[in-house]
Amino acid sequence: MESSPILVVDDESSYLELVKGLLNDVGYKNVLTEMNPLKVMPLLERTDIDLILLDVYMPEMNGLELLEKIYAEYPGIPVIIVTAVNEVEIALKAVKLGAYEFITKPPNTDRLFLTIQRALSKRLLETERDSLRKDFVEGKPERRVFSDLITDSPLMYKVFELVEIFAPTNETVLIAGETGTGKDLIAKKIHDLSPRRDYQFIPVNLASISTTLFESELFGHRKGTFTGADNDKMGYFESANKGTIFLDEIGELPMH
Numbered sequence: 001m002e003s004s005p006i007l008v009v010d011d012e013s014s015y016l017e018l019v020k021g022l023l024n025d026v027g028y029k030n031v032l033t034e035m036n037p038l039k040v041m042p043l044l045e046r047t048d049i050d051l052i053l054l055d056v057y058m059p060e061m062n063g064l065e066l067l068e069k070i071y072a073e074y075p076g077i078p079v080i081i082v083t084a085v086n087e088v089e090i091a092l093k094a095v096k097l098g099a100y101e102f103i104t105k106p107p108n109t110d111r112l113f114l115t116i117q118r119a120l121s122k123r124l125l126e127t128e129r130d131s132l133r134k135d136f137v138e139g140k141p142e143r144r145v146f147s148d149l150i151t152d153s154p155l156m157y158k159v160f161e162l163v164e165i166f167a168p169t170n171e172t173v174l175i176a177g178e179t180g181t182g183k184d185l186i187a188k189k190i191h192d193l194s195p196r197r198d199y200q201f202i203p204v205n206l207a208s209i210s211t212t213l214f215e216s217e218l219f220g221h222r223k224g225t226f227t228g229a230d231n232d233k234m235g236y237f238e239s240a241n242k243g244t245i246f247l248d249e250i251g252e253l254p255m256h
Contacts, residue, residue: 005031005050006028006031007034007049007051007052008020008031008034008052009033009034009035009040009053009055009063010035010082011037012055015055015105019053028116032047032049037058037060037061037066040070041066041069041073044073049077050077050120051116052078052079052080053116054080054081054082055082056081056090063081063083064081064090064094064097067081067094067097067098068097068098075098076123076127078122081099081103083102083105084105086104090102129150146160163189163193166190167191173190184246187203187244191246199240199241199242199243200242200243200244201246202236202239202246204218204236206247206250206252207252216235217236218235218236220234220235221235
């Protein structure tokens with residue numbers, strides 16, 4: 001098992017030695033221990049820590065108070081709260097403050113190891129995701145437009161590359177995907193990277209337009225064209241002139 005730096009914080013030296021021994025036995029050789037919670041933040045400033053096992057009740061500082069400080073400055077480090085008191089209120093508060101998990105003393109070794117393994121796996125995935133995003137965005141300055149899209153999928157970065165290819169063109173682009181997959185976000189990125197970026201981006205949900213008003217909504221109408229047309233109306237296409245129009249839910253349109 002690959003060694004990962006783990007920090008165990010507790011005011012009981014016997015407990016620290018016990019946990020360190022257990023972790024060493026299953027392959028986690030790089031384990032740091034600290035009895036004084038006041039020294040944890042300075043330690044994190046100079047040491048790369050992958051995971052923290054943190055006691056709640058300590059004389060110098062309450063563990064939940066320290067948890068809040070850790071999460072504020074190092075949100076990527078998973079913190080597992082460990083305490084001798086099995087209190088639901090404490091557990092809920094710990095999770096609310098950013099704890100990865102809450103377990104009680106003495107820890108069930110199987111559960112402890114499984115929780116640590118899951119937390120470290122999650123941290124590794126997040127690190128790889130951040131590295132992938134950083135490498136992609138730093139490749140070209142204009143790619144910063146994608147920095148607000150969170151993904152750990154290499155396939156999504158292929159989609160971003162396709163966006164870069166089509167954005168400078170005047171081609172009509174079909175974006176396919178299930179509901180909720182972010183087709184509108186990709187459409188906006190195409191607009192943001194295009195020569196039309198300084199003009200309007202107009203999203204239109206076609207499913208919400210009545211079939212009787214479809215032509216009028218898209219292309220506009222003149223006053224008196226039909227009953228109820230009391231004023232000239234600019235359609236979506238005219239509103240998007242020189243910009244980009246995103247026709248959402250085209251699959252909901254009738255065939256005729």
